[in-house]
Amino acid sequence: MSLIRIHELTRRYVMGSETVHALRGVSLTIGKGEYLAIMGPSGSGKSTLMNLLGCLDTPSTGTYELNGTNVADMDDNALAEVRNREIGFVFQSFNLLPRSDALHNVELPLIYAGVPAVERREQARQALTNVGLAERMHHRPNELSGGQRQRVAVARALVNNPSIVLADEPTGNLDSRTGEEILALFETLSRRGNTIIVVTHEEEVAQHARRIIRIRDGLIAADEVNPNPRAAMKLKSTDA
Amino acid sequence: MNLLTEFKEAVIIAWAALRANKMRAALTTLGIVIGIVTVTLMGTAIAGLNNAFMKSIGSIGADVLFIQRFNWFMGEEEWRQSRNRAQLTPQIARDLERLSNFARAVSVESQGNGTVTLDRRKAKGVFVVGNNEQSLEVRGLNLSGGRWLSASDVQSSRPVCVLGSYLAERFFPFGGALGSKVKLNDVPYEVVGVMEKQGAFFTGFNQDNQIVIPFTRFTQDLARWPDLAINVKVSNPALMDDAQEEMRGILRKLRRLPPDRPDDFAINRQEALVAFFNRVGGTIAAVGLFITGLSLFVGGIGIMNIMFVSVAERTKEIGIRKAIGAKRRTILVQFLVEAATITFLAGVLGLLIAWPLTLVVDRFLAAAMPWWLVLVALVVSVMTGVVSGFIPAWRAARMDPVEALRAE
Numbered sequence: 001m002s003l004i005r006i007h008e009l010t011r012r013y014v015m016g017s018e019t020v021h022a023l024r025g026v027s028l029t030i031g032k033g034e035y036l037a038i039m040g041p042s043g044s045g046k047s048t049l050m051n052l053l054g055c056l057d058t059p060s061t062g063t064y065e066l067n068g069t070n071v072a073d074m075d076d077n078a079l080a081e082v083r084n085r086e087i088g089f090v091f092q093s094f095n096l097l098p099r100s101d102a103l104h105n106v107e108l109p110l111i112y113a114g115v116p117a118v119e120r121r122e123q124a125r126q127a128l129t130n131v132g133l134a135e136r137m138h139h140r141p142n143e144l145s146g147g148q149r150q151r152v153a154v155a156r157a158l159v160n161n162p163s164i165v166l167a168d169e170p171t172g173n174l175d176s177r178t179g180e181e182i183l184a185l186f187e188t189l190s191r192r193g194n195t196i197i198v199v200t201h202e203e204e205v206a207q208h209a210r211r212i213i214r215i216r217d218g219l220i221a222a223d224e225v226n227p228n229p230r231a232a233m234k235l236k237s238t239d240a
Numbered sequence: 241m242n243l244l245t246e247f248k249e250a251v252i253i254a255w256a257a258l259r260a261n262k263m264r265a266a267l268t269t270l271g272i273v274i275g276i277v278t279v280t281l282m283g284t285a286i287a288g289l290n291n292a293f294m295k296s297i298g299s300i301g302a303d304v305l306f307i308q309r310f311n312w313f314m315g316e317e318e319w320r321q322s323r324n325r326a327q328l329t330p331q332i333a334r335d336l337e338r339l340s341n342f343a344r345a346v347s348v349e350s351q352g353n354g355t356v357t358l359d360r361r362k363a364k365g366v367f368v369v370g371n372n373e374q375s376l377e378v379r380g381l382n383l384s385g386g387r388w389l390s391a392s393d394v395q396s397s398r399p400v401c402v403l404g405s406y407l408a409e410r411f412f413p414f415g416g417a418l419g420s421k422v423k424l425n426d427v428p429y430e431v432v433g434v435m436e437k438q439g440a441f442f443t444g445f446n447q448d449n450q451i452v453i454p455f456t457r458f459t460q461d462l463a464r465w466p467d468l469a470i471n472v473k474v475s476n477p478a479l480m481d482d483a484q485e486e487m488r489g490i491l492r493k494l495r496r497l498p499p500d501r502p503d504d505f506a507i508n509r510q511e512a513l514v515a516f517f518n519r520v521g522g523t524i525a526a527v528g529l530f531i532t533g534l535s536l537f538v539g540g541i542g543i544m545n546i547m548f549v550s551v552a553e554r555t556k557e558i559g560i561r562k563a564i565g566a567k568r569r570t571i572l573v574q575f576l577v578e579a580a581t582i583t584f585l586a587g588v589l590g591l592l593i594a595w596p597l598t599l600v601v602d603r604f605l606a607a608a609m610p611w612w613l614v615l616v617a618l619v620v621s622v623m624t625g626v627v628s629g630f631i632p633a634w635r636a637a638r639m640d641p642v643e644a645l646r647a648e
Contacts, residue, residue, distance in 0.1 A: 056563060056641045077567045084565020095560045095645070099256050111249055112565040114242060156564070 003163055003195055004030040004053065009062035011048050022048040024218035025062070030197070032163075035190040035229070037209035038199045045218040047168070050199045054087050054166045055079045067163055084112050088157025092169035094149040096141040102128060102152045103137040109160045127155040131185060147178030154185055158194070165189065167198045171205055183208050184232035208232060246570055250577035257550065257578055258585075268546045269586040272621060275536030276590025277597070280609070280617050282532045284598045286525045288607035293517055297510060299438060299447065301380050303477035305484055306508040307336075307470040307491065313516050325504045328468045330455070332494055333372075336470060339490050342483035344475035347371060347378035350458050350466035356451060357423045358411045366407065367450040368424065370458025370466065378473040386418045386433030389454050393432075397456035402433040406448035424451060427461050480509065536620070539586070540628035547579050547632035558636050559644030572637040579629025580622045587621025 011023040022045045030036060040046040051057040052064060055071055058079070064072045071082055088109075089095070096105045106127050110120035128137055131151040141149050150170060157165050167186070171179030183205065190196050190210075198209060206212050207230045214222040258265045309325045311318065330348055337346040350370040356363045371379075376388040384405065393400050401424065408417045408431075421428045429451075438447040458466060474483040484507050491505055551558070558571055591614060601607040 051642050054563070056645070077569075080562060080565050080567045083563060089563050091645075095556070095563070097557060097560060099260060108561070109564045111245065112561075112567075112570065114245065 002029045003032045003034075003067060004028070005063075005065040006052075007063045009049075009052060009059045009064060011045075011052060011057070012060045021218055023052070023059070026215075026218075026220055028213070028220065028223075030195070033190070033193050033195055034211060035186070035196045035209045036198070036211045036213065037206035037226075038197060038213050038215060039201065039203070039206045040215035040221075041201060044215045046199055046201075046215045048218075049215060050166065050168055050197075053164070053197065054089060055082045080112075084109055085160065086163045088160065088162040088165045090150070090153050090157050090165065090167035090170045092172040094141065094146075094153050094173070096149060096152055096156075098141055101138045101140050102133060102144065102155075105141070105152055106156045106159050109156060113160060123159055124155075127159040128152070130158070131155045145178070146174050147181050150174060150178070150182050151185065154182070154189075158189070163195060165194055165196045167196065169200055169202075170198060171200075171202070179205070180232045187232055204230075243573075246573050247577065250574045251581065253574055254578035254581040257554075258581065264546065265582060268542050269582055269589065271539030271542040272536065272583050272586030272624060273539075273590045273593065275532075275539040275624075276587050276617055276621055277594045278532040278535050279529065279620065280591060280594040280613065281597055281601065281607075282525075282528045283613045283616070284594070284607040284609045285601060285605060286521070286528065287610055287613060288602065288605065290521065291608055293521070296439070297514060297517075299380070300510045300513065301378070301473065302510045303474050303480070304378055304510070305472045305474060305480070305487055307472065307487060308506050308508060309467060311506040312508045312512055322504070322506075326495070327465060328470055328505065330468065332491070333468075333470045335494055336472065336487065336490055340472070340483075340486060342474050342476070342479065342486050343472045345374040345377045345473040347375035347471040347473070348455050349375065349469045349471055350455055350463070352458070352462045352466065354425045354451070354462060356407065356411070357426070358420070361411055363407065363410060363449075366424075367404075367447075368458070368462060369450055369452045370455030370462070371452050372455055375452070375471075378471050381438075382436040383433050384436045386431070388433055389452065394454040394456055397454055397460060399427060399429045399457060400432045400454065401429040402435060402452040403431055404435050404448040404450040404452075405437040406446060407451060408434040422451075424453065425461060429453060429457075484509070536624060539583075540624045543579055543583060543625060544628040544632060546582075547575060547629045548635075550578065551575060551632045551636040554636075555639065555644050555647035558639050559641050559647065562639070562641035563645060568637040571639075572633050575633030575636050576626055576629050579633065580625035583621045583625030583628075584618065587618045590621070591617055 006026060006028045009023055009026045010021070013020045013022060026049060038046050038049060048057070052059055055066070058074070059072055062072065063070055066082065066086060071079065074082065097108070103121070103124055106124040107120050110123060115123070125137065128134060131154050133148060133151055133155065136144060136148060141152070144152065165186075170182050170186075174182065186196050186198070187208065198205060200206055207226065210226050210229050212222070212224055212226050213220060307328065309328060310322060314322070333346050333348045337343060348371065352368045353365055354368040356366045371389060372394045373389050373391040376383075383402070386402070388402060389400065392398070401422065403411075403417060403422075411417070411422060412420065417431045417434050420431050422431060423429070435448070455468075472483070472487060474480055487507055488503065492503065495504060497504065561571065595609060598607050598609045
């Protein structure tokens with residue numbers, strides 16, 4: 001069953017008198033439970049594609065069906081709801097709220113979803129425990145290491161049980177050891193049935209995925225199955 | 241997400257944001273604090289003036305028709321036309337009493353100034369009132385001792401007087417006023433009664449610094465042809481309008497006015513004074529509140545400014561919240577609540593400052609801080625926050641999540 005179905009997606013930006021064609025017609029189908037990497041050099045349009053897949057932006061033309069609903073023409077508020085329900089973001093720079101502790105950061109999507117306080121606290125605790133941060137719930141982001149911050153972000157991305165985890169250069173701000181840690185976490189999630197899309201320009205990171213899509217000049221240059229995904233080194237804390 | 245959780249969450253965020261920028265919040269608040277203090281003080285002064293007026297207006301009975309030569313409130317033109325009106329006479333008072341069905345008591349009154357002396361003690365500029373025996377009831381006065389002027393005092397113009405409480409205390413600090421003789425403009429008068437304390441009129445006029453004598457005596461000793469007012473207490477206050485019409489008819493007949501001539505007298509009522517005060521007071525209040533409101537407006541601009549800064553600084557945060565699922569309304573409410581929290585705190589602070597100041601003002605000018613004013617001040621401060629925070633909050637709510645996330 002396909003989770004994402006995009007057809008002839010284009011995105012143009014008007015910058016002054018110039019029109020930039022960031023995406024020139026991308027069609028793509030992604031199934032449930034896939035572990036997918038989107039690769040491309042900077043300026044290739046991969047970030048634009050990620051923004052569209054994450055419902056942060058709407059296409060100029062084309063259709064985008066997510067879980068059977070067309071989200072291409074939705075308005076701001078409807079998109080916010082879709083993001084809240086269907087998509088969990090993991091960003092390169094973590095994007096945690098600096099003044100809130102880990103627990104509150106993870107609770108945030110549930111607050112916006114309207115989950116009652118007691119219930120959401122419990123779910124947020126569980127999500128943090130799942131990423132091995134049971135002991136760090138009341139630490140603020142600046143009291144956590146980079147790897148821990150990214151794990152908080154992963155917990156936040158997962159707490160709502162979204163259809164897709166969308167990770168934008170998730171290891172970009174981490175040293176290679178902690179980067180591996182996060183990738184191992186993704187593998188675990190993938191094995192549990194989560195759909196994961198990683199946007200990256202690093203070949204090494206992409207090699208962990210089971211399918212790699214290469215973008216160049218706003219078009220799909222290659223869409224291939226990765227026959228031998230690299231296994232991340234096992235870490236006790238994430239293998240819970 | 242429902243509005244209540246949204247609101248609760250927004251208050252928590254706002255509080256955290258304020259604590260993160262204590263100095264800035266304090267400085268921003270200052271403008272609103274000053275605004276609220278001035279508006280509140282203005283409000284207390286107006287409320288105090290109203291209270292004082294309403295209290296002193298009680299001494300001008302609501303059930304009394306004041307028949308005089310002139311209207312209490314008239315323009316220059318009206319005054320020019322009416323200044324040659326004939327005086328009212330004691331005879332008219334007697335006729336009114338005889339002819340009217342509505343009159344319960346008819347008082348005559350002339351007013352003047354005089355000097356009261358007792359031995360070496362002397363009081364200049366004392367308010368002298370010439371009354372008759374019915375004036376006590378019409379004026380609604382109470383005596384703390386002795387008696388009022390009697391009908392025979394008035395008839396035979398006996399040199400007797402009733403003292404205001406202030407005068408009595410001044411000349412007879414150890415009592416013994418009754419039966420003593422004081423001199424009014426060097427004429428000896430026997431004190432037959434002392435009035436209860438009435439307090440100052442809202443204009444500051446001391447009603448207790450007065451001496452009442454028979455009006456027949458007044459025309460002998462103070463003025464030959466004084467302005468005479470005939471004050472009629474109406475038996476049924478609900479029928480004031482009917483009573484006024486009746487008096488008017490009687491007076492026109494007594495004065496032999498042909499139907500085509502306008503009245504050559506005026507019937508005044510407390511109502512007119514209240515209406516006049518309300519008009520003047522309303523204007524003063526509007527102007528005063530407008531001027532003090534300007535400072536609140538300036539404070540509001542400060543809030544707007546700081547909210548723009550706050551929104552710009554937190555662009556990234558807005559992006560994160562939007563990516564995670566915050567709708568426009570959620571962001572809007574968040575920043576509105578933040579602005580309103582600042583101004584609400586400022587309002588509370590302003591009231592805490594204004595309250596002791598009110599007590600100080602009260603020593604010079606009647607002032608009061610009624611509970612509704614506190615409520616109004618708080619509502620106004622919150623509204624200021626909401627209004628001045630709206631544009632910044634709207635800008636935040638409409639941010640494009642992609643661009644907001646890109647901000648650093």
